Amino acid sequence: MNTLLVFLIFCLLAFVSQAIEFDFCVGDLSLPRGPQGYACKDPAKVTTNDFVYTGFRGEKIPNNVFGNNVTLAFSDAFPAFNGLGISMARLDFAVGGVIPLHSHRTSEVLILVKGSxxxxxxxxxxxxxxxxxxxxxxxxxxxxxxxFQINVGKTPAIAFVSLNGANPGIQLTPTSLFAGNLPADIVQKITLLSGKEVIRMKQLFGTA
Incomplete structure (x- = not known):
């Protein structure tokens, strides 16, 4: 048998055996997170409650300059997602509220449950x-x-999203530019905004 073929078969078997070695890997948040996520919580200490997330319950009041309230259920908030390659979030919009331009390391699917x-x-x-x-x-x-998402209805709106990563990350473009430690003169150069507007935006985010 071809040596390369043998090698590929062993690699495949190793992958399959790793994939079915555990039924689940509830994250142990007391230990550091590594590139592949959290280490597994001792299965003897896992209960049904580890697989239930209640953070989406109740009313969520939009509480920021964008008029939104985002409740994240990533693996650090819902450790049962650890190792499963999925996560969720709830998006609450005030009238006129927005989720500004942003990106993740993953794809995302959204379903709207209230509003427009x-x-x-x-x-x-x-x-x-x-x-x-x-x-x-x-x-x-x-x-x-x-x-991005914008509430264009006359009432508050709610959406739920799921992402194909337990820790997909989120980078908001406005806060990356104006809420961090990037100097105003650099922001001005890379955005073509006026210095006055850059300072206004940094003041809005409390960094000027």
Missing amino acids: IIAGFIDTNNTAYYKRLEVGDVMIFPQAMLH
């Missing part, structure tokens, strides 16, 4: 794909694409 929003993403050819969504509509945002 415009949702969209921009691809690397600078083509925008956007649409007004109504209750029950679903939209996909491909991996790493800049995307």
Whole structure:
């Protein structure tokens, strides 16, 4: 048998055996997170409650300059997601509220359960794909694409999203530019905004 073929078979067997070695790996948050996620909690200490997340319950009041309230159920908040390659979030919008341009390391699927929003993403050819969504509509945002949501209805809106990573990360474009330690003169150069506008935005985020 070809040596390369033998090697590939052993690699496949190793992968399969690793994939079925554990039924689950509830994250142990008391230990450091590594590149593959958290170490597994002792199975003898795992209970049904480890597989139930209650953080989406109740009313969520939009509480920031964007008019939104985002409740994340990533692996650090819901350790049962650890190792499963999935996570979730709840998005609450005030009237006129937005989730500004942002990106993740993963793809995302959104379902709207209340209100009406415009949702969209921009691809690397600078083509925008956007649409007004109504209750029950679903939209996909491909991996790493800049995307956004805007409440365009007359009532608050709620959506739930799922992402194909236990810790997908989130990078908001406005806060990356204006809420961090990037100097105003650099922000001005890389955005073509006026110095006055950059200072206004940094003051809005409390960094000027």
